[in-house]
Every structure is written in structure tokens, then in C-alpha cells.
Amino acid sequence: MAAIKRKLVGGKTYYYLEHSFRKNGKTVTIEKYLGVRLPKELDSLKEELISEARKQNWFGLFDKIMKGYAAEQRLIPASARIKETETFAVRFTYDTQRMEGSTLTLRETADLLERGVTPEGRPLRDVKEAEAHQKVFYEMLEHKGELSLNIILGWHRQLFSSTKPDMAGKVRQHQVRISGSKFVPPAPFEVYPRLTEFFKWYERNKLRLHSVELAALVHLRLVTIHPFSDGNGRISRLAMNFVLYKRGFPMLDIPYSKRNSYYNALERSHMSGKDAPFVNWFFGRYLKENRSYIRD
Numbered sequence: 001m002a003a004i005k006r007k008l009v010g011g012k013t014y015y016y017l018e019h020s021f022r023k024n025g026k027t028v029t030i031e032k033y034l035g036v037r038l039p040k041e042l043d044s045l046k047e048e049l050i051s052e053a054r055k056q057n058w059f060g061l062f063d064k065i066m067k068g069y070a071a072e073q074r075l076i077p078a079s080a081r082i083k084e085t086e087t088f089a090v091r092f093t094y095d096t097q098r099m100e101g102s103t104l105t106l107r108e109t110a111d112l113l114e115r116g117v118t119p120e121g122r123p124l125r126d127v128k129e130a131e132a133h134q135k136v137f138y139e140m141l142e143h144k145g146e147l148s149l150n151i152i153l154g155w156h157r158q159l160f161s162s163t164k165p166d167m168a169g170k171v172r173q174h175q176v177r178i179s180g181s182k183f184v185p186p187a188p189f190e191v192y193p194r195l196t197e198f199f200k201w202y203e204r205n206k207l208r209l210h211s212v213e214l215a216a217l218v219h220l221r222l223v224t225i226h227p228f229s230d231g232n233g234r235i236s237r238l239a240m241n242f243v244l245y246k247r248g249f250p251m252l253d254i255p256y257s258k259r260n261s262y263y264n265a266l267e268r269s270h271m272s273g274k275d276a277p278f279v280n281w282f283f284g285r286y287l288k289e290n291r292s293y294i295r296d
Contacts, residue, residue, distance in 0.1 A: 004038070005031070012036065017049050050276060054213060058283050061294065062212045062249070065286075068293030069250045085141070090114065091253050092241070093133045096234050098256040102126045125163045132159045133234065140242050147202055147218070147242060149195060152235055156228055159235070167229040171195070176226060180263075183270035185226035194225045211247040215240045216282035220269055250290050258285070 005018045015034040032049050039045065073081065094102075094109040104112070104126050108119040113134050118127055136155045143151065157169025173188050186194055198221055206214060219240040226232045241251040254262050265281035 004034075004042075017045060047275075054279070054283070055210070058212070058287070059210045061287060062210065064295070065290045065293045066211075066249050068295050069290070070248060071295075072293065086114065088251065088253065089134055089137050092137065092237075092251070093130055095253055095256045096237050097126070097130055097133060099254075099259050100231070100233060102130065104130055128162045129159065132162065136238065137241075140238055141245060143242070146206065147199070147239060149199060152222075152227075152239060155238055156231055156235055159231055164230060170229075171227050172229045174229070176229060178226070181267055181270070183267060185224070191225060191227050195227055198222065198225060211243060211249050212283065212286055213279065215243040215249075215252075216279045216286075217275060218243050219282070220266070220275060220278045223266065224270060250293065252286055252289060254285065 003018050004015060007014045014036060015038055017032040017034060018029060020029045032045065032052075034042075034045070076084065090110045090113050091106070093113065094104065094106045097104065097109075103122055104119060108122065109130055111117040112119060112127060112130060136158050139158070140155065145151070153169045153171075160168035171191055175187060176185055178185065201221070202218065205217075209217070219236045222239055223232050223236040228235065237254065244251050261281065262285075265278045268277035269275060269279075
């Protein structure tokens with residue numbers, strides 16, 4: 001976290017922002033001069049310094065991942081790329097649904113989505129939502145425009161139209177709670193203004209921020225608003241992968257087995273009101289999942 005430092009020179013006080021991070025096993029410290037008095041826009045200056053630290057520590061690696069991924073994709077036959085996408089769709093659908101309470105196993109999800117075999121003894125809702133999620137995933141890949149409120153409402157409508165039609169594609173108008181979390185999502189009257197501000201923020205930052213950082217923040221900010229009665233995590237993870245895919249980066253599946261660290265990172269960001277806890281977790285996860293694409 002960026003901290004304010006004071007330096008006394010010739011009896012005069014000068015203010016700096018200082019931020020430290022680990023790089024290649026060493027502690028690196030960067031600073032930003034603020035002046036002889038603290039500026040009013042201190043929070044935005046802190047974010048700029050943290051963003052610069054991320055740039056130095058992570059973005060070069062992510063760009064190497066994108067380069068290696070693109071090179072590998074060019075060598076894979078078209079039919080193999082289709083199969084690769086199908087495999088990811090199954091795993092992503094399994095993990096994202098499992099985190100929201102689905103009882104389907106990975107094998108049952110694969111049999112259902114690849115071979116049309118409906119598992120016995122499983123709730124019909126779990127089956128229908130898995131099928132719907134796969135369909136939304138492929139539509140997300142085909143979408144040529146940008147993120148918008150209409151797009152996420154459409155994804156949500158398709159995801160829940162056959163299981164929860166009373167809330168499918170509708171922004172919530174009631175208070176919700178997150179099971180196991182101390183964080184209380186915004187009140188109903190705050191949701192639309194927060195969504196409006198989110199999409200304004202997205203338009204301002206979609207070309208300014210690094211793609212992996214943008215994906216992490218899209219996920220975090222959408223799920224923090226919690227605009228729906230149910231399905232907020234699923235829609236946020238779809239939006240996250242939309243950002244990555246549209247910009248040529250490998251998509252990310254967050255495994256159900258890693259849900260505790262994922263939820264803890266979200267909780268820390270929610271309770272602190274800071275992006276850094278989740279974004280740093282996301283960066284580490286993304287690098288671990290895709291390090292094999294780094295060729296040098």
C-alpha cells in the first residue's frame with residue numbers, strides 16, 4: 001500500500017508517496033513527489049503509484065504470456081483450437097457453477113455439455129444452468145462490441161431464464177447478503193447509479209489500463225456492486241474473460257479447489273475498499289496458470 005513519507009530538508013518539509021513491492025526476490029521501492037503540502041487528490045495519486053508498481057512488477061510478464069499464447073495458437077490446427085475451447089468451456093462452466101452450489105461433478109459436466117448425457121439424481125436446475133452457462137460463454141466469445149449494461153443483462157437473462165425467470169435479466173430491487181461474508185452489498189437504490197458509474201469507468205479505462213489489470217478490476221467492481229439477486233459471481237467471471245479474450249490474452253478459469261483464497265481476496269478488497277488485495281491475488285493466479293507461455 002502506498003504510504004506518505006516526509007523528508008526534512010533545510011528546515012522545510014517535503015511530502016512523497018512511497019510504495020514497496022517484491023520483484024525477482026528483492027524489495028523494490030518507488031516514490032512520487034507530492035510537494036510541500038499534501039494535495040487534495042491524494043487517493044488518485046496513490047492509485048497511480050500502485051499502478052506504476054504493477055506495471056514494473058507484472059505487466060512485462062503478462063505481455064510475454066500474450067506473445068507466447070499467440071504464437072502457440074498460430075501453430076494449432078483449427079480443429080484442435082475448437083477442441084481446446086470446448087475443454088476450457090467445460091472446465092470453466094464446472095468451476096464457476098460449482099462455486100455457486102452446483103452438485104455436478106466435472107465428469108458429469110463434461111458428459112452433459114459434450115455428449116448430451118444428463119446425469120441421474122442431480123437437480124434439474126444444476127443441469128439447466130450448466131447448459132445455459134455454456135451457451136452464454138460461446139455467445140460471449142462471439143460478441144464483437146464492448147461491455148455494456150444491456151450485454152450483462154442479456155447474459156444474466158439467458159443464464160437463469162429456465163430456472164429463475166422471476167429475476168432473470170433484472171437488476172435487483174431488494175437488499176442481498178453474501179453467505180459467509182461480512183461485506184454488505186450496496187442498497188437497492190444505489191445499484192443503478194453504481195452500474196452507471198461502472199460503465200463510465202470502463203469506457204475511460206478500457207484503453208488506458210493493462211488488459212489483465214482491466215479484467216481483474218472488471219470482475220472486482222461488478223461483483224462488489226452485486227447487481228443481481230443471484231449469479232453475480234458467474235456474470236463477473238464471464239465479464240472478466242470477455243476482457244481477456246477480446247484483447248488476445250488467454251482466459252482464466254478460477255478452480256473450485258482454489259475458492260478459499262479467491263473468496264478471501266475478494267473479502268479483503270470488499271472490507272478495505274481497496275482494489276489491491278484482489279488484484280494482487282488475481283495477478284499471481286494468472287501468472288501461475290499461464291507461466292508456460294513465457295518463452296524467455
